[in-house]
Amino acid sequence: MLCQELHRDELAEKYLNGQLDPAAQDEFEVHILECVQCLRQVEAVQNLRQELDERAHQTRAYSQVEHSRFHWKWVTIATFSLVICGLGAIELGRMKSSKSAGTHVPAPASAASSASSSTSSSAPLTADNREVNGRNYINFTLNDSHVTRDKAPSTGSSPSTGLNLKGQRARSNLVNVDGADATDNSVNGIRSSVERHVTAANQQPPVLERTHTPEIGSDEAAKELFRLGTVQAPPYTFSGFASSSGHGASLDPGALSGKPRRSPNSQARPFFRDAMDAYVDKRYADATDLLEQAAKAEPNAADVNFYLGVCRLLRAKPTDSIAPLQAVLVNVNANAKGNDTSPWAQAAHFYLAKADIQIGDLADAEAQLQSAATLTGRLSAEARSELTRLQAVRASEKPRIPGSPNP
Amino acid sequence: MQEEPPVASATMSEANAAAVVLAQRILAGDRSAEDELVSTYRRGVFVIAVARTRDRDAALDLTQEILIAILKALRSGQLRESTKLAAFIQGTARNLINNYLRTKAHHAEVELDDEAYSADAVEELESLERRRLVQRELESFSITDRQILLLSLVDGHSLAEVAQRLNLSHEAVRARKSRAVRKITKKFARMSQT
Numbered sequence: 113m114l115c116q117e118l119h120r121d122e123l124a125e126k127y128l129n130g131q132l133d134p135a136a137q138d139e140f141e142v143h144i145l146e147c148v149q150c151l152r153q154v155e156a157v158q159n160l161r162q163e164l165d166e167r168a169h170q171t172r173a174y175s176q177v178e179h180s181r182f183h184w185k186w187v188t189i190a191t192f193s194l195v196i197c198g199l200g201a202i203e204l205g206r207m208k209s210s211k212s213a214g215t216h217v218p219a220p221a222s223a224a225s226s227a228s229s230s231t232s233s234s235a236p237l238t239a240d241n242r243e244v245n246g247r248n249y250i251n252f253t254l255n256d257s258h259v260t261r262d263k264a265p266s267t268g269s270s271p272s273t274g275l276n277l278k279g280q281r282a283r284s285n286l287v288n289v290d291g292a293d294a295t296d297n298s299v300n301g302i303r304s305s306v307e308r309h310v311t312a313a314n315q316q317p318p319v320l321e322r323t324h325t326p327e328i329g330s331d332e333a334a335k336e337l338f339r340l341g342t343v344q345a346p347p348y349t350f351s352g353f354a355s356s357s358g359h360g361a362s363l364d365p366g367a368l369s370g371k372p373r374r375s376p377n378s379q380a381r382p383f384f385r386d387a388m389d390a391y392v393d394k395r396y397a398d399a400t401d402l403l404e405q406a407a408k409a410e411p412n413a414a415d416v417n418f419y420l421g422v423c424r425l426l427r428a429k430p431t432d433s434i435a436p437l438q439a440v441l442v443n444v445n446a447n448a449k450g451n452d453t454s455p456w457a458q459a460a461h462f463y464l465a466k467a468d469i470q471i472g473d474l475a476d477a478e479a480q481l482q483s484a485a486t487l488t489g490r491l492s493a494e495a496r497s498e499l500t501r502l503q504a505v506r507a508s509e510k511p512r513i514p515g516s517p518n519p
Numbered sequence: 520m521q522e523e524p525p526v527a528s529a530t531m532s533e534a535n536a537a538a539v540v541l542a543q544r545i546l547a548g549d550r551s552a553e554d555e556l557v558s559t560y561r562r563g564v565f566v567i568a569v570a571r572t573r574d575r576d577a578a579l580d581l582t583q584e585i586l587i588a589i590l591k592a593l594r595s596g597q598l599r600e601s602t603k604l605a606a607f608i609q610g611t612a613r614n615l616i617n618n619y620l621r622t623k624a625h626h627a628e629v630e631l632d633d634e635a636y637s638a639d640a641v642e643e644l645e646s647l648e649r650r651r652l653v654q655r656e657l658e659s660f661s662i663t664d665r666q667i668l669l670l671s672l673v674d675g676h677s678l679a680e681v682a683q684r685l686n687l688s689h690e691a692v693r694a695r696k697s698r699a700v701r702k703i704t705k706k707f708a709r710m711s712q713t
Contacts, residue, residue, distance in 0.1 A: 128570055129675045138609060145563040145605040154566055156707035157700065159653045164669045171665050
């Protein structure tokens with residue numbers, strides 16, 4: 113293998129993505145053991161992948177919000193510019209009109225202008241005796257302009273869910289000349305369609321079914337809660353291996369329970385395996401149905417309940433996800449021996465917090481994150497980080513957020 | 520058109536020659552040669568272990584195990600063709616990693632001193648520094664660049680798919696990705712040299 117081949121065919125990426133056949137993989141590995149330059153390149157891409165993987169959630173959420181904001185920012189600017197130009201033209205016209213009245217300059221005649229034109233001029237009105245920039249200005253009205261009602265693209269019905277910022281109903285970002293507003297589901301500049309974009313990017317279903325909406329007083333707080341409430345599917349791999357980066361690593365059933373995945377009830381396992389097949393394929397609806405079947409046969413199985421809760425959460429049913437996730441905790445606590453807590457507990461607390469954030473129960477979300485942060489596991493750091501962020505949001509919005517103690 | 524000098528080939532020939540000598544020194548019981556082998560191949564073995572297991576913690580343990588197994592084999596003269604040291608190391612690494620993946624339990628049955636071949640503090644620091652470098656570079660990229668890298672390197676989407684998702688042209692995605700990866704790779708290589 114030549115170094116040029118490695119660069120030309122992007123073999124490093126293919127290798128790291130597991131896209132090389134076994135023979136090519138072996139050849140590639142021998143090459144990087146012999147060639148320091150190529151090894152450095154693979155290391156760089158590997159490190160880059162790890163970093164990207166660790167902040168994938170942030171990048172996806174942030175980029176979609178930014179993308180959406182960018183689009184509307186320019187539409188808003190363009191509309192403002194048009195309106196300001198229109199108003200400026202009117203004002204200029206008025207100024208010239210009053211100026212011409214003061215200097216007895218013949219004003220253009222028209223029925224509409226007679227009221228404003230106080231001149232007693234009887235000069236014939238031709239195109240030549242009008243002021244250069246004042247022609248027909250009297251007749252200029254907004255009706256003649258091309259600025260019309262908000263032409264915001266339809267994005268569906270008005271929001272009945274989502275965060276209600278500053279207690280106001282959602283309004284368009286666009287300025288409407290006639291004072292009417294068009295429904296566009298925007299929430300202080302963040303359109304609800306962001307959710308759908310994020311979903312498309314993540315290939316995950318929308319996650320924001322909110323049963324009651326906390327009134328958030330600032331854009332930043334709302335965005336932060338949006339980020340905190342967004343759920344990324346914890347990976348599940350049949351080989352028992354998950355990427356060590358990110359929180360998904362600890363969510364492999366084998367890894368979490370610390371023992372082989374064997375159930376006393378073998379009848380439920382086919383359902384569970386099929387469900388996990390569907391889960392890996394991101395067919396969360398199928399996975400949910402199968403997990404519900406598995407849960408009937410194994411009501412106390414931590415893995416079944418956990419993934420059922422996660423699937424419901426991913427299908428925008430945070431309220432329904434709470435019961436199975438709590439069942440995980442009940443089962444885990446019942447089987448706990450001394451201080452030996454199952455890693456399922458931490459994962460269940462973590463995703464319960466996500467569900468709570470989505471339904472607006474921030475007090476309970478904080479409690480769940482606290483529990484997750486105190487437990488040992490790979491979600492500890494992420495739980496601590498999210499806890500701090502949630503506490504910051506709650507502290508800044510305390511008077512408005514339900515669940516906060518009254519000041 | 521001037522032909523590019525075969526730098527890589529020359530480097531690899533030298534590496535092969537050095538590998539032969541190294542294998543012979545280990546067979547002769549030279550402990551410093553063992554240290555040299557470990558420092559030469561540790562990073563490569565670790566990269567392979569991470570790529571195959573996708574688990575850095577497991578890869579760290581496996582790297583130890585693989586290096587110890589290789590040293591044991593070299594000491595007992597199991598390497599038939601000393602020119603193929605890299606292939607021997609890769610084969611050993613592959614087999615041990617596959618065993619690990621099959622059993623998910625790796626109990627190193629070794630008589631060698633583990634501590635002698637564990638990653639030293641300098642190596643740990645270097646690894647940390649490399650990570651910081653990547654973090655810094657990543658921070659400096661635009662959100663679009665980061666998204667391109669995420670979709671292509673982590674999610675495994677083709678450039679065409681990435682272009683479609685981000686509403687960019689294929690060429691723009693290719694250029695942006697290539698520039699970003701090249702930038703990081705260059706800095707990475709520069710840091711490794713210093």
